[in-house]
Amino acid sequence: DSGVTQTPKHLITATGQRVTLRCSPRSGDLSVYWYQQSLDQGLQFLIQYYNGEERAKGNILERFSAQQFPDLHSELNLSSLELGDSALYFCASSVDPGGGETQYFGPGTRLLVL
Amino acid sequence: DAKTTQPNSMESNEEEPVHLPCNHSTISGTDYIHWYRQLPSQGPEYVIHGLTSNVNNRMASLAIAEDRKSSTLILHRATLRDAAVYYCILRISNFGNEKLTFGTGTRLTIIP
Numbered sequence: 001d002s003g004v005t006q007t008p009k010h011l012i013t014a015t016g017q018r019v020t021l022r023c024s025p026r027s028g029d030l031s032v033y034w035y036q037q038s039l040d041q042g043l044q045f046l047i048q049y050y051n052g053e054e055r056a057k058g059n060i061l062e063r064f065s066a067q068q069f070p071d072l073h074s075e076l077n078l079s080s081l082e083l084g085d086s087a088l089y090f091c092a093s094s095v096d097p098g099g100g101e102t103q104y105f106g107p108g109t110r111l112l113v114l
Numbered sequence: 115d116a117k118t119t120q121p122n123s124m125e126s127n128e129e130e131p132v133h134l135p136c137n138h139s140t141i142s143g144t145d146y147i148h149w150y151r152q153l154p155s156q157g158p159e160y161v162i163h164g165l166t167s168n169v170n171n172r173m174a175s176l177a178i179a180e181d182r183k184s185s186t187l188i189l190h191r192a193t194l195r196d197a198a199v200y201y202c203i204l205r206i207s208n209f210g211n212e213k214l215t216f217g218t219g220t221r222l223t224i225i226p
Contacts, residue, residue, distance in 0.1 A: 002157065033213065043158070043201075043216035056213055090157045094212070103214060105157030 003027065004106035006091050012112045018079040021109045025072055025093030031055070032074040033094075033103060034066055038087040049074055050096070081113045118202045123221040126192050134187040134220055136202030141182050146205045149176065149187050150214070151198040158201065158216075161187065197224045 003026035013019055025032050034046040036059075045058035049068035060066075063081075068074045078085060088110050092103040119137040126132040138147065148163040162169055162176045164185075169176040175188040189196055201219040205212070 002159070004157075031212070035214075035216075042218060043152075043214075045213040045215065048213060058213060092157075092214075101212065102160045102163070103158075105159065108157050 002104040002106065004091060004093050004104050006089075006106035006109050008109060009107065010110045010112075012114065013081060014114055015081055015083060017081050017113075018077065019081065019111065021076040021078070021089050021091075021111075023074045023076070023091030023093075023106060025074070025091075026104055029093035029095050029104070030072065031094045031096055031101075032068055032072070033092040034060075034074070034076050035090045035092065035105075036087050037090060037108075038084075043090075046076070078111070083113050086111055086113045118204060118217055120200070120202055120217065120220045122218065123223065125223045125225055127225050128194060129191055132189040132192045132196070132222065134189075134200050134202075134222065135184065136186070137184045138202070138204055139183045141204055142206075144206055147176065147178060147182075147185050148203045148205055148214070149174070150201045150203065150216075151196075152201070152219070153195075153198045158214075161200070163205075192222075192224050194224050194226060197222055 005024045007022045030051045033048045037043045046060040047066050048056040052068050063079050066076045088108045090108045092105045094101040094103045149161040150158040152158045164176045177186045199219040199221050
């Protein structure tokens with residue numbers, strides 16, 4: 001158990017819909033990262049927040065957005081969903097940013113868009 | 115980001131040592147070498163990391179070549195629970211660039 005929690009575990013929805021994925025980082029971790037894992041693209045970095053502020057953006061679509069709240073939990077919002085958005089979404093956290101810091105990953109949310 | 119090259123797959127017998135290679139010929143002086151693994155149906159899990167010297171922890175050892183252009187993750191005695199995809203990742207140690215860039219990794223199969 002990494003200490004990072006993600007809800008829900010599974011999500012099935014239809015094209016065009018909007019969903020929210022939630023992540024609670026490990027106690028004391030200020031940095032949260034979101035990753036998407038699909039069969040054809042592998043694990044890809046989406047976005048990073050540090051202590052409530054956006055720090056880095058990766059290959060995140062404009063239909064997707066995220067935020068980190070004062071209690072440090074984070075939400076990833078996916079809207080106008082398409083079939084290709086079906087994937088595993090992982091959240092990770094670390095104490096603070098830095099190349100030597102370990103990232104701790106949650107169990108993921110499996111999203112299926114029908 | 116500097117690129118890493120790993121074999122797509124490897125097999126090893128249970129209770130034998132496993133050496134997982136990684137080439138990173140374009141590594142820069144400030145890049146840390148990280149290894150993560152992903153067990154089936156789970157999120158990635160940190161294994162070990164290093165900068166220049168060899169490193170040991172309870173999970174594995176990391177041997178880094180003197181020129182830092184390659185490294186080897188060593189599992190001293192593989193068990194069935196070590197079957198996973200192993201990712202070798204380079205990370206720059208400056209703020210604003212802390213993401214992990216995953217390649218395709220090496221799928222390790224353990225033979226009972």
